[in-house]
Amino acid sequence: MTDLSDTQRRFPDAKRDIETWESVPDTPQTRSPTYRLAFDDPDFLTRKELRPVRLQLELLKCEMALSEAGIISTIVMFGGARIPPPEQANSARTPELARLSRYYTEARNFARLATLAAVASGNRENVVCTGGGPGVMEAGSRGAVDGGGVSVSLNIVLPHEQVPNLYGTPELSFNFHYFAIRKMHFLTRAKAIAVFPGGFGTLDELFEALTLVQTRRMSPLPIVLFGQEFWDTIVNWQSLADAGTISPEDLGLFHYVETGEEAWAYIEDWYARTA
Numbered sequence: 001m002t003d004l005s006d007t008q009r010r011f012p013d014a015k016r017d018i019e020t021w022e023s024v025p026d027t028p029q030t031r032s033p034t035y036r037l038a039f040d041d042p043d044f045l046t047r048k049e050l051r052p053v054r055l056q057l058e059l060l061k062c063e064m065a066l067s068e069a070g071i072i073s074t075i076v077m078f079g080g081a082r083i084p085p086p087e088q089a090n091s092a093r094t095p096e097l098a099r100l101s102r103y104y105t106e107a108r109n110f111a112r113l114a115t116l117a118a119v120a121s122g123n124r125e126n127v128v129c130t131g132g133g134p135g136v137m138e139a140g141s142r143g144a145v146d147g148g149g150v151s152v153s154l155n156i157v158l159p160h161e162q163v164p165n166l167y168g169t170p171e172l173s174f175n176f177h178y179f180a181i182r183k184m185h186f187l188t189r190a191k192a193i194a195v196f197p198g199g200f201g202t203l204d205e206l207f208e209a210l211t212l213v214q215t216r217r218m219s220p221l222p223i224v225l226f227g228q229e230f231w232d233t234i235v236n237w238q239s240l241a242d243a244g245t246i247s248p249e250d251l252g253l254f255h256y257v258e259t260g261e262e263a264w265a266y267i268e269d270w271y272a273r274t275a
Helices: 014-022 048-068 086-091 095-100 102-120 136-146 179-188 200-214 228-234 237-243 248-253 260-274
Strands: 074-078 127-130 151-156 173-176 190-195 223-226 255-257
Touching: 048 173, 048 179, 074 102, 074 136, 074 179, 074 200, 086 095, 086 102, 095 102, 102 127, 102 136, 102 223, 102 260, 127 136, 136 151, 151 179, 173 179, 179 190, 179 200, 190 200, 190 260, 200 223, 200 248, 223 260, 237 248, 255 260
Parallel strands: 074 127, 074 190, 127 151, 151 173, 190 223, 223 255
Antiparallel strands: none
C-alpha cells in the first residue's frame, strides 16, 4: 500500500491528529472519554459492539505485513507445545512426551530444509510458519534460523504458553485474540502443511485443514503427518471410511512420514506430479 505524500494528501494524517489532540489544553471536555478519537480509544475499540471491527483489524494487520514483506507462500507447521527438545526430555511430564522429543529434532530439520528453499526464492516462497510458541513451534522457528532464513509466528493470547519463542523473526511475529482469524492466516498462504504429534490444538488445526480440502473450500496441497504410530493410535482413520462417514479416497488427503527429509521429498514430489 502506497502512502500519499503530504502534498498529495487532501485530509489530515491520522497519526498527526492523535499527536495534535493529545496536546490540547486539559479541560473537563478534553478529559472526557467521548472526546478521544475513536481509532485511538482502547475502551471504545474493545466494546462488544466493535467485535466486527476487531476481526477485520486482525485480518488486515497480518495480511498487510506479510504482503509488504513479499511473502507469497508458507510451509505451515502444527504440533504440540509440550513436546520438549531432546536435551530436556528427562524433564518431560510423561515418559511418552520424552519419547516424542525426537519429533522436535525432526521438526527443526524439516524447517531447515524448507528454509533453504525459501532463501533460494529470496524468502518469498516456502517460508516456515508456526504458532510461535514452545515445543514443535519453537523447533520450526529454530530450523528456520538454522537454514539462514526467516519464519512467520502466529501467536495467540492464552493463560499459558502464550509467550513467543525467541527464534521467530521479530518483524514477522504476530499476536492474535481470535482463533478463527489466526487459523485463516495459517492456511491463506499455505503451500504445504506438516503436522507433528500434539494435543487438542493440533487436532483442531489438522481437522480444519482436512475438512477444507475435503469439501473443496481450499485447493489441494500436501499434508504430511509425522509419526504414523502416534496418529494411528489417536485416530482410527479406517473406521471412519468403513462407517461411511468419510469416503475411502479421503484417506489419501494426508501422507505419513517419519523424518524431515522424507517429508520434504514428498512435498517436492507432490508438486512435481501435480505441475
